Amino acid sequence: MKTVVNIRVNGVEQKHEVEPRTLLVHFLRDCCRLTGTHVGCETSICGACTVLFEGKAVKSCTLLAVQADGSEVTTIEGLAGDGRLHPVQEGFWERHGLQCGYCTPGMIMMAVQLLERNPKPTREEISHAIEGNLCRCTGYSHIIDAIEYAARKIAEVKK
Amino acid sequence: MIPAAFDYLRPATLDEAIALLELHGADAKVLAGGHSLVPVMKLRLAQPKTVIDISSVADLSYVREQGDKIAIGAMTTHYDIEASPLLRDTCPLLTELAPQIGDAQVRNRGTIGGSLVHADPAADWPAAILALDADLEIAGSNGRRAVKATEFFVGMMETVVQSSEILCEIRVPTTARSVAYVKFAQRASGFAIAGVAVVVDGANKTVSVGVTGVAARPYRALAVESVLRGKVLNRDAIDQAAGIAAEGVEPLDDIHASAAFRAHLVQVNTRRALEVAVSRG
Ligand SMILES: Cc1cc2nc3c(=O)[nH]c(=O)nc-3n(C[C@H](O)[C@H](O)[C@H](O)COP(=O)(O)OP(=O)(O)OC[C@H]3O[C@@H](n4cnc5c(N)ncnc54)[C@H](O)[C@@H]3O)c2cc1C
Ligand code: FES
Ligand code: FES
Numbered sequence: 001m002k003t004v005v006n007i008r009v010n011g012v013e014q015k016h017e018v019e020p021r022t023l024l025v026h027f028l029r030d031c032c033r034l035t036g037t038h039v040g041c042e043t044s045i046c047g048a049c050t051v052l053f054e055g056k057a058v059k060s061c062t063l064l065a066v067q068a069d070g071s072e073v074t075t076i077e078g079l080a081g082d083g084r085l086h087p088v089q090e091g092f093w094e095r096h097g098l099q100c101g102y103c104t105p106g107m108i109m110m111a112v113q114l115l116e117r118n119p120k121p122t123r124e125e126i127s128h129a130i131e132g133n134l135c136r137c138t139g140y141s142h143i144i145d146a147i148e149y150a151a152r153k154i155a156e157v158k159k
Numbered sequence: 160m161i162p163a164a165f166d167y168l169r170p171a172t173l174d175e176a177i178a179l180l181e182l183h184g185a186d187a188k189v190l191a192g193g194h195s196l197v198p199v200m201k202l203r204l205a206q207p208k209t210v211i212d213i214s215s216v217a218d219l220s221y222v223r224e225q226g227d228k229i230a231i232g233a234m235t236t237h238y239d240i241e242a243s244p245l246l247r248d249t250c251p252l253l254t255e256l257a258p259q260i261g262d263a264q265v266r267n268r269g270t271i272g273g274s275l276v277h278a279d280p281a282a283d284w285p286a287a288i289l290a291l292d293a294d295l296e297i298a299g300s301n302g303r304r305a306v307k308a309t310e311f312f313v314g315m316m317e318t319v320v321q322s323s324e325i326l327c328e329i330r331v332p333t334t335a336r337s338v339a340y341v342k343f344a345q346r347a348s349g350f351a352i353a354g355v356a357v358v359v360d361g362a363n364k365t366v367s368v369g370v371t372g373v374a375a376r377p378y379r380a381l382a383v384e385s386v387l388r389g390k391v392l393n394r395d396a397i398d399q400a401a402g403i404a405a406e407g408v409e410p411l412d413d414i415h416a417s418a419a420f421r422a423h424l425v426q427v428n429t430r431r432a433l434e435v436a437v438s439r440g
Pocket of ligand 2: 038039040041042043044045046047048049050059060061062
C-alpha cells in the first residue's frame with residue numbers, strides 16, 4: 001500500500017506517494033529527480049549515496065523514505081548557492097579530488113559533515129571520517145587535500 | 160535491491176509499540192536505526208509483514224547518571240555514545256569502542272540497542288557490555304525486567320528479548336581509565352573477527368574480559384579472569400592468561416577466518432587489551 005512521504009529536500013518540500021519499501025535514494029533520484037546522489041554498491045558499503053539527514057551523513061540506500069518522513073535532507077544539489085560553489089566543492093575542484101566522479105557527491109557530503117563537527121581535522125582524522133566512502137580512482141590523497149583546502153577556506157571566510 | 164513489501168508503523172509511545180508487536184506477532188519486526196535490519200530486508204533474508212519503527216518513541220535516546228550507574232537509552236546511536244562527554248569521563252571503554260564500529264555514516268544511524276538485540280556474532284558492543292557486566296532492561300506487556308549481560312545472549316543472532324518485547328535501557332557501571340578494546344576487523348565492513356574488551360579493577364585486583372567475533376555468541380573469558388584474580392598484572396602473568404582466552408569455546412570457521420586463526424587472534428588481542436588497560440591504570 002502506498003503512503004504519502006513529505007521530506008524537505010534542500011529546503012524544498014517534496015511530497016510523493018511511495019511504497020514503504022522505497023529507499024530514500026530512490027525517493028531522491030526517481031521522485032525528486034535529484035540524480036546527483038549516486039547508487040554504487042546498494043549494500044551499505046561504498047558511500048556513493050551519502051546525503052545529510054537532519055544534518056547527519058547517512059547512506060541513503062540504507063534508509064527507507066518513510067523513515068525520513070517529516071525530516072530535512074540535504075543532497076549535493078543543495079550545497080552551492082548564489083552561483084557559488086560550497087567550499088568543499090571548491091576544494092575538490094582546486095585540489096583535483098575526483099577523477100571519474102562517481103564517489104564525489106557522497107565524499108563531499110561526508111566532508112561537509114566532518115567539517116561541521118571538526119573544523120580543523122588532521123589528515124588522519126579525515127581518513128577516519130571517509131572510511132565509509134570508497135573511491136576506485138584517486139587513491140584518496142587528493143581527496144584529503146581537497147578537504148584540507150575546504151577547512152582552510154571555511155576558516156578564512158569565518159574571519 | 161529492494162525489500163519485499165511491508166506495512167510501516169511509527170508509534171509514539173513504548174506502550175503503543177508493545178501493543179502493536181503483540182497484535183502483529185511473529186510477522187512484525189522492530190526497526191531502530193535500520194543498519195542491520197534494512198540490509199537483511201534488501202537481501203530478502205528477512206521479510207517482515209509489518210515494520211514497527213521505534214524512532215519516534217519518546218525517551219529512548221539518552222545517556223544519564225542513575226545512582227552509581229550510567230543509563231543509556233536503547234535508541235542511542237553509536238555516534239552519540241562516541242561523542243558523550245559523560246561516558247568519556249565515567250565509562251571510557253564505550254567511547255573507545257564506538258568509533259571502531261563500521262564507518263561514520265553507520266555510527267550516525269545504528270543504535271546500541273539494535274546492535275545488542277540483533278546479536279550478530281561479529282558485533283562490537285557485546286564485548287564491552289559483557290566486560291562491564293551491564294544490566295539490560297527489557298519492556299513487554301507484563302512490565303519491565305532486567306537481565307545481566309551474561310544471560311542476555313542465547314546464541315547466534317538470538318537473545319532473551321522475545322518478539323513482542325523491546326530492549327529499552329542499558330546500565331553500565333562507572334570505571335577507572337584502565338580499560339581497553341582491541342579488535343581485528345574484517346576489512347570491508349569493520350565487523351569484528353576477534354574483539355576483546357577488558358576492564359581492569361586495580362583496587363579489587365580483578366579483571367573482566369568480554370570477547371566477540373570468535374564464537375557463535377559473545378562470551379566472558381572466565382578462565383583468563385580466574386587465573387589473573389589477585390595477581391600482579393606483569394608481562395608473564397598476562398602472557399600466560401591470554402593463552403587460555405579461547406578455552407572452552409568453539410571458534411567459528413567461515414570465509415573471514417578459520418577456527419584456528421580466530422583462536423590465535425583472541426589470544427593476541429586479549430594480551431594486547433590487557434597490556435593497554437594496565438598501562439592506563
Ligand atoms: C556497512 C556496515 C558496517 C557495519 N559495521 C559494524 C561493525 O564494525 N561493528 C558492529 O558492531 N556493527 C556494525 N554494523 C552494524 C550496525 O552497528 C547496526 O547499526 C547495528 O548492528 C544494529 O543497530 P540498528 O539500530 O541499526 O538496528 P536495526 O537494524 O534497526 O535492528 C536490528 C535488529 O534488532 C531488532 N531491534 C532493534 N532495536 C530493538 C529494540 N530496542 N528492542 C527490540 N528489538 C530491537 C530489530 O527488530 C532487528 O531485528 C555495520 C552495519 C553496516 C551497514
Ligand atoms: S550505494 Fe549506498 S552505500 Fe553504496
Ligand atoms: S573519482 Fe572515481 S570513484 Fe572516486
